[in-house]
Amino acid sequence: MQIDLTGKTAIVTGSTKGIGLASAKGLAQAGATVIVNGRTRAAVDAAVVAVTDAVPGASVSGVEADLGTAKGCAALVEAVPRCDILVNNLGIFGPHDFFDISDDEWTRFFEVNVMSGVRLARAYLPGMEATGWGRVVFLSSESALNIPADMIHYGFTKTALLSVARGLAKRMAGTGVTVNSVLPGPTLSEGVADMLKSEVDKTGQSLEEVAAGFVMAHRPSSIIQRAATVEEVANMIVYACSTQASATTGAALRVDGGVVDSL
Missing domain, CATH: 1.10.10 (Arc Repressor Mutant, subunit A)
Structure with missing residues (x-):
C-alpha cells in the first residue's frame, strides 16, 4: 500500500515530541504539507528540524500556541486557516489519587485533552466539508476503556474523546470527511x-x-x-489519514498491544 498525501495540509497538535512528532514525520513521508505545534518557539523549531532531517525536502512549518486555551486555539486557526487533516494529538497525563485532585486540575485536564480537539474540529471541519474531503483523528487511549485507578481524571478525558469522535463522524456523514479515534496502549x-x-x-x-x-x-x-514504539502508533494515525481509509469512520482504532481484553 502506497499512501500518498501530496497536496494535503496536515496539522498535528502537541507534535514537538513523542507520538505527535512521529506522526508529523509519517505524514510528511507520505507527502503532506505538515504543520507542527508546541507551546514554545524553541520546541517548535526543533520539531521542524527533526521532521526535515527525517524527511529531506519535506514541506513543514510550525506554530507556537498553547492549545490548552481558547486563545491558543484561535491563534493556530488564525495562522493556518484551513487544513485537510487534523490530528488532535495534544494531551497531558499524570497519576494522582482521586481524592487529591482539585477542581482546577480536573478543569485543566479537560481543557487540554478534550476542549483543544473540540475547538479545532469546530474550526476546521466546515472547510473540509466544503471541499468534500477531510480527516480528523483524536488521540484517545486504552485508558479510555481500562480506566486507571490512579488516573481517573485522565481516563475520563480519553473516554470523552471517543464520544466526541463518534458523534462528529455521524455529524459529518456523507461529506467525504472521516473522524476516528486512535487508542494507543x-x-x-x-x-x-x-x-x-x-x-x-x-x-x-x-x-x-x-x-x-x-x-x-x-x-x-x-x-x-x-x-509500543511511537512509530508503531504513528503508522495507524497515518493510515487513518489516508485516502485508503475512506470507509473507516466513527471507529476506535486500537494500537494497544492487546491490552484491552475484549473482542
Missing part, C-alpha cells in the same frame, strides 16, 4: 522514558527491557508484552 515516548529513567539507572537494563517489565506489571493483559 503503553508507548515508549519521551515522557515514559523519563518516568522509567531511575529504574534504568538502578538496574542497568535497557530502556526497552525496563519498559517491558513496567507493561507486564501494570498492564498484564498486554499481548505483545512490551511497550
Whole structure:
C-alpha cells in the first residue's frame, strides 16, 4: 500500500515530541504539507528540524500556541486557516489519587485533552466539508476503556474523546470527511522514558527491557508484552489519514498491544 498525501495540509497538535512528532514525520513521508505545534518557539523549531532531517525536502512549518486555551486555539486557526487533516494529538497525563485532585486540575485536564480537539474540529471541519474531503483523528487511549485507578481524571478525558469522535463522524456523514479515534496502549515516548529513567539507572537494563517489565506489571493483559514504539502508533494515525481509509469512520482504532481484553 502506497499512501500518498501530496497536496494535503496536515496539522498535528502537541507534535514537538513523542507520538505527535512521529506522526508529523509519517505524514510528511507520505507527502503532506505538515504543520507542527508546541507551546514554545524553541520546541517548535526543533520539531521542524527533526521532521526535515527525517524527511529531506519535506514541506513543514510550525506554530507556537498553547492549545490548552481558547486563545491558543484561535491563534493556530488564525495562522493556518484551513487544513485537510487534523490530528488532535495534544494531551497531558499524570497519576494522582482521586481524592487529591482539585477542581482546577480536573478543569485543566479537560481543557487540554478534550476542549483543544473540540475547538479545532469546530474550526476546521466546515472547510473540509466544503471541499468534500477531510480527516480528523483524536488521540484517545486504552485508558479510555481500562480506566486507571490512579488516573481517573485522565481516563475520563480519553473516554470523552471517543464520544466526541463518534458523534462528529455521524455529524459529518456523507461529506467525504472521516473522524476516528486512535487508542494507543503503553508507548515508549519521551515522557515514559523519563518516568522509567531511575529504574534504568538502578538496574542497568535497557530502556526497552525496563519498559517491558513496567507493561507486564501494570498492564498484564498486554499481548505483545512490551511497550509500543511511537512509530508503531504513528503508522495507524497515518493510515487513518489516508485516502485508503475512506470507509473507516466513527471507529476506535486500537494500537494497544492487546491490552484491552475484549473482542
